[in-house]
Amino acid sequence: MEVANKFKAIPSIDRLLLVAANDLEISNYPRELVTDCLRQATARSRELLRQGVDTDIEADALVAMAKLLLRRFNKPSLRRIINATGVVLHTNLGRAPLSTRAVSCVNEVMAGYSTLEYDVDTGNRGSRYSHVVQQLCRLTGAEDAIVVNNNAAAVMLVLSALAKGREVIVSRGELIEIGGSFRIPDVLKQSGASLVEVGTTNKTHLSDFEQAIGCNTGAILKVHTSNYCIIGFTSQPSGLELSELAHKHNLPVIEDLGSGTLLPLTVGGQVEPSVNERLSLGFDIVTFSGDKLLGGAQAGIIAGKAEYIAKMKKDPLLRAIRIDKLSLAALEGTLMEYTLGQPLRDIPVLAMLNASTDELRERAELLNNLMVKTNLPGLAAEVISLNSPAGGGALPAAVLAGYGVAVQLAGRSAAEVETCLRQREIPIIARIQEDRVILDVRCLTEQDFVEIATALCELGRLEP
Ligand SMILES: *Cc1c(COP(=O)(O)O)cnc(C)c1O
Numbered sequence: 296m297e298v299a300n301k302f303k304a305i306p307s308i309d310r311l312l313l314v315a316a317n318d319l320e321i322s323n324y325p326r327e328l329v330t331d332c333l334r335q336a337t338a339r340s341r342e343l344l345r346q347g348v349d350t351d352i353e354a355d356a357l358v359a360m361a362k363l364l365l366r367r368f369n370k371p372s373l374r375r376i377i378n379a380t381g382v383v384l385h386t387n388l389g390r391a392p393l394s395t396r397a398v399s400c401v402n403e404v405m406a407g408y409s410t411l412e413y414d415v416d417t418g419n420r421g422s423r424y425s426h427v428v429q430q431l432c433r434l435t436g437a438e439d440a441i442v443v444n445n446n447a448a449a450v451m452l453v454l455s456a457l458a459k460g461r462e463v464i465v466s467r468g469e470l471i472e473i474g475g476s477f478r479i480p481d482v483l484k485q486s487g488a489s490l491v492e493v494g495t496t497n498k499t500h501l502s503d504f505e506q507a508i509g510c511n512t513g514a515i516l517k518v519h520t521s522n523y524c525i526i527g528f529t530s531q532p533s534g535l536e537l538s539e540l541a542h543k544h545n546l547p548v549i550e551d552l553g554s555g556t557l558l559p560l561t562v563g564g565q566v567e568p569s570v571n572e573r574l575s576l577g578f579d580i581v582t583f584s585g586d587k588l589l590g591g592a593q594a595g596i597i598a599g600k601a602e603y604i605a606k607m608k609k610d611p612l613l614r615a616i617r618i619d620k621l622s623l624a625a626l627e628g629t630l631m632e633y634t635l636g637q638p639l640r641d642i643p644v645l646a647m648l649n650a651s652t653d654e655l656r657e658r659a660e661l662l663n664n665l666m667v668k669t670n671l672p673g674l675a676a677e678v679i680s681l682n683s684p685a686g687g688g689a690l691p692a693a694v695l696a697g698y699g700v701a702v703q704l705a706g707r708s709a710a711e712v713e714t715c716l717r718q719r720e721i722p723i724i725a726r727i728q729e730d731r732v733i734l735d736v737r738c739l740t741e742q743d744f745v746e747i748a749t750a751l752c753e754l755g756r757l758e759p
Contacts, residue, residue: 298349305337306354314354315361324365332361370720377743379725381697381735383647384554384687386474388724390586390593392643393625396636397591400628401621411620424608426623430630434557435570435581437598441607442585442626447477448616449582449595450551454486454514456607457547457580461513463488466499466531469518473553479518488513497525501532501540508544515541517578521553524692538577547579547603554689555583555596557633562648562685563693570598579603585622587687590644591629592622647737648685652696656680658736659698665748666700671755673705681735699735701728704755715754716747723750 296304306314311333315321321329336357343350378388393401404411414421424441431440443449454463463483470492472478483490491512493503504515515537532540534550541548550573559569567588573581580603585594595616597607607613618626632641639645659678666676681699684691704712709727716723716732723746725732734747 298344298347301344301349301352302341305340305352306357308333308337311337311354311357311361315358318358318362321358321362321365324368328365328368329361332364333357335364336360374721376722376724377746378738379699379723379734379736379743379747381681381683381695381699381737382686383644383695383738384587384685384689386687390687391590393592394590394629394632394642396631396641397625397628400624400631401592404620404624409620409624411623423617423620423623427627427630430627430634431596431598434630434633435598436574437570437581437600439601439604440596440598441604441613442618442623443595443597443613443616444618444622445593446551446553446555446582446584446595447473447482449597450482451486452595452607452610452612452616453549453580453582453597453603454483454488454516455612456610457549457603458513459487461488462491462507462509462511463514463516464491464493464504464507464512465516465518466494466503467492468494468496468499468525468529468531469520471518471520471522473522479516479551483516494531497527497529499531501536504532504537504540508540508546512544512546514546515548517548517550519551519553521689522691534573534576534578538579541579542577547600548577549580549582550578552581552583554587554589554687555581556588558638558645560588560645560648562690563695565690565693567690574599585626585629587689588644588648589629590632590638590642592625594618594622594626648695650697650737652680652698655698655736658739659700661741662700662734662736662739662744662747665744666702666751669748669752669755671752674751674755675703675705677701679733681733683735683737695737697735697737699733699737701731701733702751703731704751707754712751712754716750719750721746723747 315329340350340352384390412421412423427442428440443452470479480490491507493499493507517537538548555570556567557570560567570581580599582595582597585591585596632638639649663676663678666674679699679701681697682694683697685693709730709732712732713725713727716725725734
């Protein structure tokens with residue numbers, strides 16, 4: 296049939312529904328959904344014909360296409376993947392995996408009712424923020440704390456509550472963009488405060504801040520340049536100098552710590568001071584993420600002086616950015632690892648960032664042995680040393696030395712192998728280097744190893 300004539304020959308939806316009614320699998324789906332997918336299938340065929348592509352428009356072919364579309368609804372779009380990139384805090388891959396305790400805390404409250412805003416001692420209304428305050432204060436040395444949806448929201452709330460309608464002084468070297476349109480100047484504007492930039496890109500002196508302080512100054516803000524670093528002829532006043540200056544003028548001094556770590560960390564040669572250390576320098580309020588170096592769920596944590604936190608509790612913005620119960624449960628469970636357990640062992644992010652090169656080499660050898668054992672003809676695998684960033688806009692100067700396995704399949708390009716791994720039921724995300732697929736073992740479990748070996752076997756046995 297001529298392509299032009301095929302338009303008219305596309306079967307009607309009613310006719311396709313009749314054909315589909317004989318299909319056992321399709322009969323399990325609601326009729327409206329089936330109709331939708333049949334419509335999509337015919338629309339696609341029409342589009343192909345319009346482009347001059349000859350396509351099968353028999354009823355059976357269209358029903359089969361609709362069936363593939365229907366199957367997508369069985370599988371959540373947001374699903375588990377295997378991270379073979381070696382990047383621990385991969386923002387696109389969901390940042391921090393949760394610890395066992397955090398997962399069990401989420402499980403506990405997920406399906407039923409909970410004490411979210413209920414005080415079992417008094418039988419009265421409670422506060423959702425109360426669940427984590429005591430632990431946060433113990434771990435950071437803060438007087439009080441509050442938790443919101445994420446750190447971007449935390450920064451916004453702090454500025455709105457403490458400096459709306461007033462000026463906030465920030466060093467030009469710290470007017471950062473985090474990505475996803477989080478830019479400090481924009482956040483400031485959105486919060487109702489106005490930005491006063493001081494100093495230069497590479498150097499800002501204490502006197503620059505001092506000269507900018509006026510009768511309409513609301514706060515001094517320091518921002519952790521978490522995703523980049525300037526090296527060479529640079530300087531910024533120390534936290535201590537800034538806080539002394541602010542307090543001399545009765546101003547609050549705030550720090551957006553970005554990642555924020557509850558333990559002082561040295562990762563890949565870069566030192567990250569703890570929240571506790573920053574607060575003890577005199578910062579009145581600090582904000583940080585729950586799912587970066589802390590290793591918990593998405594959250595923005597605000598810790599510091601009780602008088603300022605009290606103002607935030609009264610800000611109407613708080614209600615709009617409040618944390619949900621699942622994230623809160625995960626955060627509480629994560630904090631319990633710090634309070635009770637061995638965070639470097641039990642918090643996956645910290646364990647992966649601190650894994651020794653010896654341990655990583657052994658694990659890479661394990662994965663390599665699994666590959667060898669498959670006896671797959673044409674599979675070439677080799678243990679190699681690798682360097683990876685920490686990711687998540689944290690520790691930009693850190694270089695983490697690790698290990699992985701480089702694989703090649705005879706007759707297949709690295710790009711083909713990478714695509715096939717990525718498009719599996721449980722996607723395996725890897726990278727390509729010099730026409731080999733690189734599987735970095737840092738973020739992989741032994742269960743993942745088996746999944747990867749199986750994937751390569753299946754792929755190797757398929758016709759290219
Ligand atoms: C990551 C980051 C943010 C944003 O934190 P989210 O938790 O992703 O909202 C804000 N400021 C700095 C300095 C950051 O590094």
